[in-house]
Amino acid sequence: MPIGTQTDNIHSSVKTHALYGTLMRALDKFEAFKLGGPGIVALITPANQTASDYASPVRTFLYDGVNGEEADTAGFVCISAKEKPDRAKNEFESRCSDKVRAIVVAETRDLPPAIVVAVDTVIQLGPIEEGDLRAACQSVLKLKVSANQARKLLAFPQELMISALRRNRSASEILNRLKSISPDVGLGRPMGEETPLLEELHGYGDAKAWGLQLAADLKLWERGKLKWSEVDRGLLLSGPPGVGKTIFARALAQTCGVFFKATSVAQWQSKGHLGDLLKAMRADFAAAIDNVPSIIFLDELDSIGDRNTFSDEHASYSIQVVNGLLEVLDGAARRDGLIVIGATNHPSKIDPAIRRPGRLDRHVVIGMPDVGDRVAILRQQLGADCSFDLEELGPLTEAMSGADLAQVVRDAKRLARKEGRAVRLSDLTSQLPKLILITGAYRRSVAIHEAGHTVVGTRLAHGKFHGVYISKQLNPRFALQNAGAAAFEVPVLSLRNEKHYRDEICVRLAGIAAEKLILGSHDDGAGNGPRSDLAQATHLALDMETKAGMGERLFQFGQGTSWDEFGPQQVPWLMDRVNQILLDELARARDILEQELPLLKAVSEVLDKLGSVSPNRLEELREAVKGGGRRRPFNNDVISNADKFRAGNDVTTGKEARP
Known part of the structure; x- marks a missing residue:
């Protein structure tokens, strides 16, 4: 491109003036050159700027106040990312190689060797601040x-x-x-006053820690103090509905001060046929790339599916959608300044290739907020209207998500506005669902069930025992929820042989065994829902027979861990084998409980009265029943809050409740 020798007026446009500021800041790293000394500098543009954007600022820097003869000793060249290497080399040699002072502005670090060896330093240009x-x-x-x-x-x-x-x-x-x-015209949605900062959010645990570290790393990257390759820039968020995955992404963008683009597979599909879907997908990623540093948020990512499970007449369509997403994810990985966050309620349904290194390789689970977080969320939602103590609402909001709590506050404020007064604590409590207390015979059955898991799990040393609890109440708004649970932490790496599988099945079925042993029968809590004890035990037995080579037939078939894939009527022997494994381990669990019957009764009694048993309390009970000693009073060493050990454990066995 031709080099002008007349000074460009950087005051002619806001963009030119602002880019001149970024140029001066970058050249601070080569102070001798900035002060007029000799050298050749390569400047790498941010992803949202072209090399030609810097032509006027560079001209001004090199030629401002310089006479014609002196101007001949300086030169510059702009190299686009699409420039052919030979042409870039020729342009450099004709405009810069024989100059005393020269600047190479490039959109890529992948420069021809002749330029790489000629330049004295390579500096990353920062964004407009x-x-x-x-x-x-x-x-x-x-x-x-x-x-x-x-x-x-x-x-x-x-x-x-x-x-x-x-x-x-x-x-x-x-x-x-x-x-x-509108968002369609603006290609995205800038963060406004209504979006909180990530620092202000509660109940996000590891996700919040990751986001704050990203914000710090982005600042270092923008200042040229951190390579983009060292930034953790791909995240998969998972968790139940209502925990605030979208709010997290928006708050992260607000904290980072970057462009934010939210989209989903459903939005892409709404554009039309497959070609339109792929076009919309690429357009969203292009918008994010054009505005880096930026965050693109992919909601309901499980809608993309898993190619291993596509088997119907639409498989070809679905495979092309997954392949299209992998293509744009790989393109995003090569663009400095672009962060990709995916969100899902079902991480297991996402194609494994999407979660490979360089794509969405970091997975963080956002769980339901604990009692402290729930109070903090209510306080934040109330804002200036919070003039009273909220602590008593903590236990009353058990099993409620951040979205549920926000709705409670909105309804309370609406009630106060209707009556023309300030919000009161009673406004909030009036909006809470009428919780169902777990009492009487049902509470005793839950206590026996959870005691069964506890006794068998610790007898088989199936992981580190963290405690067992019974929920105080059930929320009628949820079809299924835990009435109680025993928590065990299993090592990430362990010998997963047949004994391991059978031990876990035995622990899973121990609740049923305990109820049958003491009450004569069990209720449906052990089999309600896909995460129930019986469902998990069945999946493990199915894996033994079809995947792990631990059954009567030594082969592997099928992709999933569900009966739906196999068709029980077509493989009746498989139903018989799985059923036999379950019956064998149920019988083993009962044998253990018969041997430990005094401990089973002691644990269930404490659970029924106090609602929880800590690891230390369990050992005391074990010693007491062994020696026939006297158990200490119920009011000591009680786990007052099951949240303390409920989160973060690998294996949690519990009884599902259906209000």
Whole structure:
């Protein structure tokens, strides 16, 4: 490209002035050159800028105040990412190689060897920052912009933002104009006042820690102090509905101060046939790439499916959708500044290739908020309206998600507005579902059931025992929920032989065995739902017979762990084998419980009265029944909050309840 020798006026446009600021900041890393010394510098553009964007700023830097003869000793060249290596090499040699001072502006670090060995240093250009934009607006438009306004302006697509900047418009008016643009026109949604910062969110555990580290790493990357390859930039979020996966992604973008694009497979499908879907998918990723640093959020990612399970007449369509997503994910991995976050309620239904290294390889589970987090969420949702103590609402909101709690606060505020007064604690309690207390004969059956898991699990040393509890109440809004659970932590790496499988099945069925032993029969809590004890035990037995080579037939067939795949009528022998494994392990669990009957009764008695048994209390009970000693009073060493050990354990056995 031709090099002008006349000084470009950086005051001619906001964009040029702002980019000049980023250029000066980058050259601080080669101070001798910045002060007029000799050298050849390679500048790498941010992903949302082209090399030619810097032509005017570079001209100004090299030739401002320089006479014709001295100007001949300086040169520069702009190299696009699509430039052929030979052409880039020739351009460099003709414009820069014989110069005393030269700048190479490139969109990629993958430069021809002749350029790589010639340059003295390679510097990453940073993005336009708040200070750059404020200075440019003041100089070019005589427009005062606050730091907060500049941050909001930079959240919009750059070209859209630049177009909105005009003389005689206030910063507030410009922001309002930009906010009025629909998401389809704006290619994304900038973060507004209603989006909280990640630091302000509660109940996000490891996800919040990951996000805050990402925000810190982004700042280092933007300053050129961290390579993009060292940034953890792909995340899969999973968790039940209502825990706030989308809110997390928006809050993360707000904290990072980056462009945010939310999309989903359903949105892509709404555009039309397969070609339209793939086009919409690529367009969303292109929008995020054009506005890096940015976050693209893929909601309900399990809708994409798993190619291993596609078997119907639509398999070809579904496979092409998965392949299309893998293609754009790989493209995203090669673009500095782009973070991809996927969200799902069912991580097991996502194609394994999507979770491979370089794609969404980091998986974080967002669980239901614990009692402390629930109180904090209520307090945050109430904001200035919170003038009373909320602690008593913690236990009353058990099993409620962040979305549930937000709805409670909205309903309470609406009730207070209707009556023309401030929100009261009673407004909140009136919006809570009428919880069903677990009492009487049902509570005793739950206690016996969970005691069975506890006794058999510890007898078989099936992982580290963390405790056992009974829920105080059930929430009628949920079809299925735990009435209680015994928690065991199993090592990540363990010998998963036939004994391991059978021991886990035995522990899973120990609740049923305990109920049959003491009560004569068991209720349906052990078999309600896909995560129930009986369902898990069945899947393990099915795996033994069809996947692990631990059955009567030494072969592997099928892909999943569900009866639906095999068709029980077609393989009746499989039903018989799985049933026999379950019967054998149920009998073994009963044998263990008969041997440990005093301990089983002691644990169930404490559970019935207090609602929980800690590991230390279990050992005391074990010693007491061995020696026929006296058990200490019930009011000592009680686990007052099951949340303390409920989260983060690998194997949790429990009784499902259906209110």
